[in-house]
Amino acid sequence: MSKTIGFIGLGTMGSPMAVNLAKAGHTVHGWNRSDGRSGPLLAAGGRAAASIREAVREADVVITMLPDSPQVEEVSYGPDGILAHARRGALVIDMSTIAPRTSTELARKAAEQGIRVLDAPVAGGEAGAIDGVLSIMVGGEAADFEEAKPVFEALGRTIVHCGPHGIGQTVKAANQLILAVNIQACAEAVVFLEKSGVKLEAALDVLGGGLAGSHVLTRKKNNFLRRDYTPSFTMGLHSKDMGIVSDTARAIGAVLPLASIAAQLIGSAVARGDADLDHSALLRGVELLSGYDAQ
Structure with a gap:
C-alpha cells in the first residue's frame, strides 16, 4: 500500500506531515519554495527534490500544504507547475486551507490533464501534525478518497469524506x-x-x-x-x-x-x-x- 508521494510545502504543518508519511513507509520527495526546510524529512528517510518537476514526475500522489490560494495556484499552474509535470492518473491532494472556489477550479483544470484532485484541509494545528492525529475533511470523488485513505491514515485520526470538490474547504x-x-x-x-x-x-x-x-x-x-x-x-x-x-x-x-x-x-x-x-x-x-x- 506504500505510495510515491511528491510533497509540496515543508512549512510548520507540511514538514511534520511529510515526516509522518516517510515514517509510514511511503517514498516522499519534498519540495519547498524556500531553501533549508528539508532537514527533518531527510532525517526520516525522505528525499529532497530540487524542483516541482522532480518532486512530482514519478509520484502516485502529490500533496500540497501551502498558506493560501495564490501559492496553491502558483505551484499548480504554468510550465513549471504540478499539472505540467505530474503523470496522467496521478492524484493531487491539496491539504492547504484555501477558498472553496480555488479548489473546484483546480479540480476542473486538473481533469483536463487526466489528473485527479481532492481538497483535504486539516484541523489540529502543529501539534496534531507532529503527532499524526489531524482531523481531515475531504472533498472530491468517493473512489479517490478511498484510494487516498492509506495516505490520510498516516496523517490523521478523524478522516471524513464530506462531499464533492470544494466541500472539504x-x-x-x-x-x-x-x-x-x-x-x-x-x-x-x-x-x-x-x-x-x-x-x-x-x-x-x-x-x-x-x-x-x-x-x-x-x-x-x-x-x-x-x-x-x-x-x-x-x-x-x-x-x-x-x-x-x-x-x-x-x-x-x-x-x-x-x-x-x-x-x-x-x-x-x-x-x-x-x-x-x-x-x-x-x-x-x-x-x-x-x-x-x-x-
Missing part, C-alpha cells in the same frame, strides 16, 4: 468560524473573571468541566493564564481564513453576525502587529478594550 471554513468565536468568548470570560477578582486558574478548571468546556478552553488555558502567545496557529493565518468564511458566506447568501464580529476583531489584532502571535492573543484585544494594557 467549506467544512474547514466552518471549523475556523467556530474556533474564532470560541477563542473570543474564552478571552472575554478571562477578562470578566479577572476584573471580578476571581482566581482565574480555578475558574477555568471548573468551567472546563461543565457545558462551557471545549477543546479550545482546554488547549488554550495555559496561553490565557501565562499570556504565552507562542504560535501554534497564527493570528495572521486565522485572519486569512476568516476572509474565506466572509467571502464564501457572501457568495451563498449566508448571514453570519458572530463570524463578522470575530473577523473584525482578528483583523484588528493583525493591524496592531499581532499577526505572528498565537490566535489566543485575541485576549490582548479584550484587555485593551477593557481599559488596561495588553500583556
Whole structure:
C-alpha cells in the first residue's frame, strides 16, 4: 500500500506531515519554495527534490500544504507547475486551507490533464501534525478518497469524506468560524473573571468541566493564564481564513453576525502587529478594550 508521494510545502504543518508519511513507509520527495526546510524529512528517510518537476514526475500522489490560494495556484499552474509535470492518473491532494472556489477550479483544470484532485484541509494545528492525529475533511470523488485513505491514515485520526470538490474547504471554513468565536468568548470570560477578582486558574478548571468546556478552553488555558502567545496557529493565518468564511458566506447568501464580529476583531489584532502571535492573543484585544494594557 506504500505510495510515491511528491510533497509540496515543508512549512510548520507540511514538514511534520511529510515526516509522518516517510515514517509510514511511503517514498516522499519534498519540495519547498524556500531553501533549508528539508532537514527533518531527510532525517526520516525522505528525499529532497530540487524542483516541482522532480518532486512530482514519478509520484502516485502529490500533496500540497501551502498558506493560501495564490501559492496553491502558483505551484499548480504554468510550465513549471504540478499539472505540467505530474503523470496522467496521478492524484493531487491539496491539504492547504484555501477558498472553496480555488479548489473546484483546480479540480476542473486538473481533469483536463487526466489528473485527479481532492481538497483535504486539516484541523489540529502543529501539534496534531507532529503527532499524526489531524482531523481531515475531504472533498472530491468517493473512489479517490478511498484510494487516498492509506495516505490520510498516516496523517490523521478523524478522516471524513464530506462531499464533492470544494466541500472539504467549506467544512474547514466552518471549523475556523467556530474556533474564532470560541477563542473570543474564552478571552472575554478571562477578562470578566479577572476584573471580578476571581482566581482565574480555578475558574477555568471548573468551567472546563461543565457545558462551557471545549477543546479550545482546554488547549488554550495555559496561553490565557501565562499570556504565552507562542504560535501554534497564527493570528495572521486565522485572519486569512476568516476572509474565506466572509467571502464564501457572501457568495451563498449566508448571514453570519458572530463570524463578522470575530473577523473584525482578528483583523484588528493583525493591524496592531499581532499577526505572528498565537490566535489566543485575541485576549490582548479584550484587555485593551477593557481599559488596561495588553500583556
